[in-house]
Structure formats: C-alpha cells, structure tokens
Amino acid sequence: MTHRILIVDDSIIVRQQIGSTLKEAGHEIVEAGHGEQALLILRAQSRISLVICDVNMPVMNGIALLEALKREGLLATCKVLMLTSEAQPDMLERARKLGARGWIVKPVSPKNLVTAVRKLLQSP
Amino acid sequence: MKTDHGRAKAKVHRIVTDCAVDFLATYATHVKPHAGSATELVKVASSTQSVGAVVTFSGTNIRGSLAVLSAFDFLAGCLQRGDTPLRLPHERVQDWSFVRDFAKETANQILGRIKNRLASCGVGLEARTPTALCGQVAKGMIMTRSRNPLVFAVGLQPVFVLWFDYSASNETNQLILDGSAVPALCEGDVALF
Numbered sequence: 001m002t003h004r005i006l007i008v009d010d011s012i013i014v015r016q017q018i019g020s021t022l023k024e025a026g027h028e029i030v031e032a033g034h035g036e037q038a039l040l041i042l043r044a045q046s047r048i049s050l051v052i053c054d055v056n057m058p059v060m061n062g063i064a065l066l067e068a069l070k071r072e073g074l075l076a077t078c079k080v081l082m083l084t085s086e087a088q089p090d091m092l093e094r095a096r097k098l099g100a101r102g103w104i105v106k107p108v109s110p111k112n113l114v115t116a117v118r119k120l121l122q123s124p
Numbered sequence: 125m126k127t128d129h130g131r132a133k134a135k136v137h138r139i140v141t142d143c144a145v146d147f148l149a150t151y152a153t154h155v156k157p158h159a160g161s162a163t164e165l166v167k168v169a170s171s172t173q174s175v176g177a178v179v180t181f182s183g184t185n186i187r188g189s190l191a192v193l194s195a196f197d198f199l200a201g202c203l204q205r206g207d208t209p210l211r212l213p214h215e216r217v218q219d220w221s222f223v224r225d226f227a228k229e230t231a232n233q234i235l236g237r238i239k240n241r242l243a244s245c246g247v248g249l250e251a252r253t254p255t256a257l258c259g260q261v262a263k264g265m266i267m268t269r270s271r272n273p274l275v276f277a278v279g280l281q282p283v284f285v286l287w288f289d290y291s292a293s294n295e296t297n298q299l300i301l302d303g304s305a306v307p308a309l310c311e312g313d314v315a316l317f
Contacts, residue, residue: 087313119316
C-alpha cells in the first residue's frame with residue numbers, strides 16, 4: 001500500500017537520499033526543511049501517514065515539532081520516526097514520551113530504513 | 125588530582141579521527157590519517173574549488189568548533205557512492221548547492237558521532253547549525269583555526285582536512301579520560317517504540 005511520508009530535515013542531501021529510498025519502496029514523498037514548514041503541511045490535513053524527522057534543525061527543531069504535534073492532537077493521524085545523528089538515551093526517551101514511534105541514528109542503510117518504515121506503518 | 129590534559133587531548137584526537145574515518149566510509153570512501161602536511165590541500169582554499177563547513181558547540185565546561193575542508197570534486201564524488209548514492213543526473217550532483225549541503229552534513233554528522241562518544245563519558249555538547257564556506261571564505265576560516273589539523277588521505281593524496289578545536293575544564297578532561305567513549309546507541313541503530 002502506498003503511503004504519503006513527510007521527510008523533515010534541513011539537509012537537501014538527506015531529504016534526497018531518504019526520499020529516493022522510500023520512493024523505490026513505493027511511497028509518496030513530501031519534504032520540509034524544518035519543523036515549522038512540516039507543521040504547516042500537517043495542519044493542512046495532507047494525508048501524511050508518517051513523518052521522518054531530524055532533531056537539529058533551524059527555525060523549529062524536531063523535538064519542538066513533536067511537542068507542537070502532540071499539543072495540536074496531530075499525532076492521532078500520523079506517526080513520527082526520528083532520524084538523527086543524536087544517540088543519547090535521555091533524548092530518545094523524551095521523544096518517546098512526546099509520542100514519537102521510533103528513533104534511528106544516522107546514517108541508516110536503505111534496507112533498515114525500509115524495514116522500520118514498513119513495521120511502523122503496519123503497527124496500530 | 126592534576127588532570128593530564130595531554131592524555132585527554134590525545135584521547136579526543138583518537139575519537140575525532142575514528143569518527144571522520146567511519147563517516148566517510150559510509151560513502152564508500154576509505155581514508156586514512158595522513159601524517160604529512162596538509163599544505164597542498166589547504167592551498168585549495170585559495171581556489172574556487174574548495175568547500176568547507178564549520179559548526180560550533182558548547183556544553184558544561186567545554187566549548188569549541190569543528191571545521192572541515194575539502195575539494196569540490198572529492199565531496200561530489202562521495203555523494204555518488206555508498207549505500208544511498210544520490211541518483212540524480214550528473215550535472216545536478218555537480219551542483220554547488222548539493223556539495224555545500226553535503227559539507228554541512230559532513231560536519232554535522234561527524235560532530236554528532238563525537239558528541240555521542242563524549243556523552244558516554246558524561247560530557248554533554250550542544251551543536252549549532254553548521255555553516256558552509258566556499259572558496260576565499262573558506263581560506264578565511266582556515267586562518268582562524270589551530271595550526272595542526274587532522275588530515276586524511278586516499279593513498280598518499282590528502283583529500284580531507286578537519287579541525288577540532290576545543291577548551292575544557294579540568295573536570296571535563298578527567299571525565300573524558302575516565303569514560304568509555306562507547307556510545308549508548310550506534311550509527312545505524314533502529315529503535316521502534
């Protein structure tokens with residue numbers, strides 16, 4: 001089944017790499033360069049099933065985006081997977097408590113990314 | 125107890141070196157520390173073909189910056205290798221916007237690896253957003269860096285230069301010396317909740 005996935009990262013390279021991997025896996029991709037752009041897209045009811053989100057971004061970082069999504073009730077309609085160079089357990093736990101459904105430490109192999117996305121999209 | 129700053133610095137040097145080598149390896153680019161001078165590569169900064177990035181960081185009793193410098197062709201080449209090569213037309217990969225972005229992402233991810241290792245020693249860092257620098261501006265950056273960068277080579281050819289400049293308190297240096305520098309989560313790890 002094709003899902004619409006929003007990739008949020010300030011790096012063009014990362015958005016291209018993740019996007020091309022997931023397009024090859026049959027998904028539709030939308031991109032945002034930071035959390036504020038992502039929030040506007042998600043508020044527009046744009047049928048996003050999954051958000052793949054970096055942590056460290058200008059304007060609005062990934063944790064602030066998660067806080068906003070939780071506050072606005074938007075996590076009921078889409079899942080969030082963090083994709084970041086950060087690997088500290090306390091940050092991971094904070095994201096989990098805010099409603100994130102997963103955490104991947106960059107860089108990720110295409111195979112592991114596609115598997116993680118499939119598992120998340122199939123889970124309740 | 126007096127902290128051995130020299131040993132702490134040497135340990136950080138090893139961490140930084142390993143992080144840079146490991147990062148470039150994910151782009152199927154195998155470099156080794158180069159004992160010789162980076163003069164030739166640094167001269168590239170006088171040309172229009174140099175690309176670099178700098179990212180500053182700070183934490184409790186530690187602050188500093190990481191800067192990287194390379195040539196346009198080297199970074200564009202990295203982008204076309206590895207697990208997720210950019211499947212773009214050649215002329216787009218040769219686009220300066222991509223290569224500049226990759227320089228920033230390189231600085232970001234290498235610092236991320238260093239951060240994770242220092243965090244396991246109890247030393248926390250917060251990084252700013254990296255800034256890309258090209259050509260003559262990169263030359264200006266180099267002049268503010270310490271004199272002895274880490275130089276990496278493919279074969280005998282220097283291809284990548286990195287400066288990791290920092291200052292830390294005695295207590296922080298002792299944490300670095302005593303810590304394992306083994307990150308809680310490794311690059312590529314996936315945790316689903």
